[in-house]
Amino acid sequence: MKIKHFILATSTVVAALFFTGAYWSLDRVIDGIVRANANRISEAATRITFSAMYQLMSSGWSRKQADAFLRGMAGAGEGSGMTVQIYRGPSVVELYGEIDQPPLDEELRAVFDSGEALRRDDAAYARHVYPLLAEERCLGCHTNVRPGAVLGTIAVQQDYAGLVADARRELLLAFALLVPLAALLAGAAVWWVGRRIEGAVGQLQEDFDQIATVSDLKALAVAERNLGFVELNRIDDALRGLLDKLRGIAVDKEILTFEIGLLEKFVITSDVVRDWRDYVGRLLVEINGVLPAHTLFSIFKIDDELFDLEVFWFGPASAETKAQMEHYIRQELTDLSGFADPGSCNIHHHVANPDGVRIELTEAEVALRVKSFFVDKPKIGGIVGIGVHAGVLDDETRYLVVESVLSTLLNVVGSVKAIYKYTRDLEYYATRDPLTDLFNQRVFWELSAYEIGRAQRHGYSFGLLLIDLDNFKLINDNYGHTVGDTYLQRFARQVQGALRDGDILARYGGDEFVAVLPEACQEAVVGIAERVRRAIEGLELITPDGTRLHATASIGVAVYPDHADSAKDLLMFADNMMYRAKAAGKDQVAIPSQEDVVDIFRDISQKSVMVLEAIENRRVRPYFQPILDVETRRIVAYEVLSRIDLDGQIIRADEFVEIAEKIGVIHRIDMLVLEQALATIAASDHAGEVFVNLSPRALVFSEFARDLRRIVAASGVPPHNIVFEITERDTVKNLGLLERFLNDLKADGFKLAIDDFGSGFSSFHYLRRFPIDYLKIEGDFIANMLNNSKDKTFVTSIRSLAREMGITVVAEFVESAEVLAELEALEVHRAQGYYIGRPGPGLLPADWAPAG
Structure with a gap:
């Protein structure tokens, strides 16, 4: 609605209410005035009639004069709406007889009886009835009454309905002439006001119509002006103020x-x-x-x-x-x-x-x-x-x-x-060892398996060398890890230079290296091994203090398919040959004979028997290695490691796990270790977590999950305190089966960790597919990170990746206070290693002290 229409409509309503109220008020006033005047007139007529009548009676009027007077009074108000009627009372009729008069009504009888005047107002008329009372001077003629007696009454009636109607007609006529004039003046006023408002609004609209973008808003300049109304000027001032604010906050859509x-x-x-x-x-x-x-x-x-x-x-x-x-x-x-x-x-x-x-x-x-x-x-x-x-x-x-x-x-x-x-x-x-840039253990296993398949298809043999440095621990202990790392790097380059093009060299771990020699018979393999040994003898490293270090190595040889038909057996054979070279005085190549093949596999069979007997006699023991919270310096968890007690001699896991996996009993060892470990934890005051290694190969056994849940339930250790470690060192052919199994463990409340994270690319597949809680960084990176920027970069990368994913990081191989301090600086959560504590059959106090 436009303002002028609103003003016009409002003015019309107000005018209607005003005229209606004025008419009603004037009508009430006129009605009151007419009635009051009628009352005064009737009262005055009554008194005049009474006085006139008294004067006539005092002069001794005749009956004829009285009748003429009464008729004259009755006709005096004709045409004016007033009637005057005089009534004789009984005492007067008794002396002078009756006259022609209207019959008495109730009001007249009441006045005759009471002798008091009566006044009545009706909607159409006003009536006054006055008694004619006998006085002393009246007794001369009216001998039959006493003073105060009612001789008669005078009734005056004034009809004012017609007067009121006439007054209303005059009022309506006056309003009929006034309303059009008032409407015309109001319309003119509304038009004038509306025009001024529209002019003022038009000026504002012209300014704001220029705005199409925020840039136009900021470029708009609205000058101060007088719009003719104080209120509109205030609105204009407010709009200009708002415009200034909008310039500061407006943003283009x-x-x-x-x-x-x-x-x-x-x-x-x-x-x-x-x-x-x-x-x-x-x-x-x-x-x-x-x-x-x-x-x-x-x-x-x-x-x-x-x-x-x-x-x-x-x-x-x-x-x-x-x-x-x-x-x-x-x-x-x-x-x-x-x-x-x-x-x-x-x-x-x-x-x-x-x-x-x-x-x-x-x-x-x-x-x-x-x-x-x-x-x-x-x-x-x-x-x-x-x-x-x-x-x-x-x-x-x-x-x-x-x-x-x-x-x-x-x-x-x-x-x-x-x-x-x-x-x-x-x-x-x-895929690479960060220290030497050689292939790592994971790639070695993949390439070994690939080379076996190729050799089978093409019907040729190939060799495997297991090279182990002699006395490398003495170098680390006497000259430090920096010299040791440099020594390993130079050693790797020296060996690589002695191999043929196409031979594959990998760092298997620590100071052990393996080389795959494709398309080579035993004679060629032995020749290459001797060339490698001589190259190692020629290695010389000068330490910062000027000491000259020379290297030697013991080399074990194995040939496919002469000595084994699988990658693991081939490496096991070469490993046994390498130990024979060390036993023979080191710095040698152990060349296998037919008797060696028999002896080595007899030794493997003996180890298999040892593992089976240990399981049957429950001589598998849990050892606990503490895990430290780096920030609080308290032991918050333990990793459970497997050991075999052979008549007091403790056999480490690396000496029997591969055999147990090969003969298919690894799941039984896992169950025995878990059962005893949880019993030890439940009997102690340790309220933290326990990390348990879980072999992916155990998943092929249908009873594994059932036995696992049964042992945990019987131990009383809550599932959220148990962390199962999985490693990707062993190839898992059915990742879907592993994923379902781990998701089931997670749903039961258990936690999951990836062990040796970074030792192979499958770690990232595990991280992407499985609900992981912990990452345990491959120990080689931790051990060398103070002396090798690549290792430190790798540790930093894993820590950053884990932080983004909300995963806790555990660093392995923490063997010095310096490494622990660096882990704290890198904000690594937990630490594990010989400096924190060596594996043992019992638990340590929660308040940690460095291992001696």
Whole structure:
């Protein structure tokens, strides 16, 4: 509804109410006035009649005069609505006879009886009845009464219904003339007011019609003016104040949609990690959909003096423009505290839209339009800063949006680069030994199995060397791990140089190395082994104090299919031959004879019998190795290890587990160890967790899960205190079966850990598929991380990965206070190793002290 229509309607209602009220009020006033006047007139007529009648009676009037007087009074009010009637009382009739008069009614009789005047107002008339009372002077004629007697009455009746009707007609006529005039004046006033309001509103509308975008809002200038009404001027002032506020807070829907859409794309996926540079290029294209942005750049710190600068151009840029951008970024970095000398910088330019318009910028344009973020201490992925070269940055809102996008992008790009780097490192070290860069144990088993299949198909033999350094522990103990690591690295290069092209060398663990020699008979294998031994003899390492260290090694030889037909048996055979070489004085190649084959497999059979007897006689024992909470320095968990008690001699797990797996009794050993371990835990005051190794091969036994639950239920140890460790060292052919089994354990309240994480690439498949609670980092990385930056990087990567996934990290092989201190600095949660405590048959106090 328009204001003028509202004013008109309101005025009409008000006028109607006013005139109605005025008419009603005037009608009441007129009615009252008419009635009051009628009463006064009738009363006055009564008194005049009484006085006139008294005067006539005093003069001695005749009957004829009396009759004439009465008729005259009766006709006096004719035409005026008033009637005057005189009535004779009984005493007068008695002396003078009756006259022609109307019959008496109740009111008249009441007045005759009471001698008091009567007044009655009706809706149509007013009636006054006055008694004629005898006085002393009347007794001369009226001899039959006493003073005060009622001689007669005078009744005066004034009809005013007609008077009221006439007055109302006059009033209606007056209103009929007044209402149109009032309506005309009101309409004119409404039109005048409406025109002024519409004019004022029109001025405001013209101003606000100019606004189509937030930019128009900010460019709009509304001058102060007089709109003709105080109220409208106040509204105008309020609107101008609101306009000023909106300029500060208004945001284009377009740019908000852009920001939301861009932030929705900040989702890190495997594709983003793999092609992160393409991802950043696509983001630059998205940014250009809202504001012109020529460049998006990011800079990463590789080490103390090396940086990676990635510059993404929306279109092809000239060499001068690239150089100016590089100079600007270097200058910005130099101005930061902590990066006073950025050193060398690897610069990589990328073009998001190769077919786009060529970019030519001056040095001033580069410096003026760059919005950048730099951090003093790179934390995520080594990212130091990120920036965008964009136009329209003088718009405060767009500036804030770009700032928001960049701050988020700083974390996203940093995370993507970090994950990219971590993934690349993890993938590399999943197959490589980080110290020597040789293949690791996992790859050795895979390549061994592959070589057996190839040899079977093509009908040839191949060799296997197991190389074990002599007296390597003395080097570590006397010269430290740094020298020991350098020694192993030089040793690996020396052995690799002595092998043939195509031979495969892997670090099996510690100071043990294995070499697969494809397409080689025993004679050729022995020749290569001797060449390797001589190469090792030629190794010399000078320590920092000038000591010259020389190396020797014992080498065991095995040939497929002469000595074994499976990878594990082949390695077991070579391992036995290597121990024979050590027993013969070290620095030798143990060449197997036919008798050796018989003896070794007889030894394997004896070990199998030993394992079976230990199971039958329940001589399998649990040993407990403590796990320390790094922050609180308290023992919070134990790992249960298997041992066999052979007449007081304790046999370690590495001496019988492979045999137990081969003869299919590993699940029975697991059950025996678990049952005794839980009984020990239940009888102690240990309220923490217990880690139990779980062989994936045990899952093929249908009764395994049933026995597992039965033993746990009988022990009284709550399931949430039991952590089952799985390792990917052994190939699991049916991952689906393992996944179902582990999910069932998780549903029952048990916890899960991956043991030796990083020893093979399957660890990542386990991590992705299974509900893991703990990661136990491969001990080799922990042992060497103080002296090898690659190992430390690997540990840091695993810790970062676990933190992102909410998984607790346990570091193995913690053998010194320095390693423990570094783990604390890296925020690794738990530690396990000989420095924390060696495996033993009993539990330790919760308050930890370093192992002696």
